[in-house]
Amino acid sequence: MAVCALALLPAAPAVAAPATAAATATTADADEPAVALSLQEAAKGAELGVTGTGWPAKTLVMLLVCGQNMIGGTNSCANSDGVAVAVAADGRFTARLPVVAPPKPCPCVVNVTSVNGDQSTVAAPFKITGHPVAALPEESGTARLALLTGVRLQGGDGVLTWFGAPPARTFAVTVGNLGSAPVKDPVFQLGTAHGVFAPGWEEVRWKGTIPPGGKAEVKLNVTLSAGAHGDYTVSLKYGDKVMAAQPWGVDRPYGVVLFWGLLLLVIPAAVFRAGMAVVDRVRPRPAPPGLPGVRGSAPPRTGPPAGPTETPTAVLPWFTPDSAPETAPQTSAPSENRSTTKGHS
Structure with missing residues (x-):
């Protein structure tokens, strides 16, 4: 409470910040927390203007002067002379920080940490006149990554995936370092499991x-095999601990089913057409009419067409045309008025 009250008191004009002093920004992204210093170097007992942008609105940030680039945590900082200041609604804050000698030699930094927000931390390099400078010690401690937010599978399927192309997604997760040492280029293990089977793990390095x-x-890329479909589970492991798992339902590639269905219809139809073409080529052809010397063909007709032809009389094989019996004339039926001759009475 004393530190908070000190931060709200008006700053004493001990050392005015020169108007030509170059501000030091710690990040170029306007959406990320950033810190700017009014001076690059100052002597002990002076005051340093600190301006912040992009911080969580209506939160509290703590400003400390630290030595040895804050290796080892706040043990290298002047904790009793820190300043706490509230962040405005637009994510900005302005504070006056007294320049004091930290318990560790330089290189020094001005460390700004969000106390009750998302625990963002920004360190701006700063030089203290007359303060000893020493080589940085080797970083010690343990790194401990923990899951902060839920897992997300980003991306979607395209037209090629509908026809059996490998489904792909981006496995995104937010992790935090809860240890005392930084984590550089961590190596994760990304596993994919189909149904109730055990996952297959693959090492993936994050830069x-x-x-x-x-x-x-x-963010890590995960890709399944071609034609994969069904219920899958994507898991993320760091060390021996599984940090997160996310189910992934992959649709069946119905384009492949449609392709094989059409293929089963086209191939038999093509074989049938080819067979019919072969049969039509090898079957015997009837002789065209009118060719001489060919049995069953009629002689070519010359001259004008003849008149109506008489139907020939059928001749039995055991009669010659001359000996054929003559046809008796047909007699008419007896008349009703004609008297019938009967035998002698």
Whole structure:
């Protein structure tokens, strides 16, 4: 409470910040927390203007002067002379920080940490006149990554996936470093499991550094085999601990089913047409009419067409045309008025 009250008191004009002083920004992304210093170097007992942008609105941030680049945590900082200041609604804050000698030699930094927000941390390099400078010690401690937010599978299927192309997604998760040492280029294990089967793990390296108390969004690409479909589970492991798991339902590639269905219809139809073409080529052809010397053909007709032809009389094989019996004339039926001759009475 004393530190908070000190931060709200008006700053004493001990040392005015020169108007030509170059501000030091710690990040170029306007959406991320950033810190700017009014001076690059100052002597002990002076005051340093600190301006912040992009911080969580209506939260509290703590400003400390630390030595040895804050290796080892706040043990290298002047904790009793820190300043706490509230962040405005637009994510900005302005504070006056007294320049004091930290318990560790330089290189020094001005460390700004969000107290009740998302625990963002930004360190701006700063030089203290007359303060000893020593080589940085080797970083010690343990790194401990933990899951901060839920898992997300980003991306979707395209037209080629509908025809059996390998489904692909981006496995995104936000992790935080809860240890005392930074994590550089961590190696994760990404596993995919189909149904109730055990996952198959693959090592994937993420490029980046997560400082102690910091967080980062880790995005890893995951790809299944061609034609994969059904219920899958994607898991993320760091060390021997499974950090997160996310189910993934993959649709059946119905384009492949449609392709095989059409293929089963086209191939028999093509074989049938080819067989009919072969049969039509090898079957015997009837002789065209009118060719001489060919049995069953009629002689070519010459001259004008003849008149109506008489139907020939059928001749029995055991009669010659001359000996054929003559046809008796047909007698008419007896008349009713004609008297019938009967035998002698």
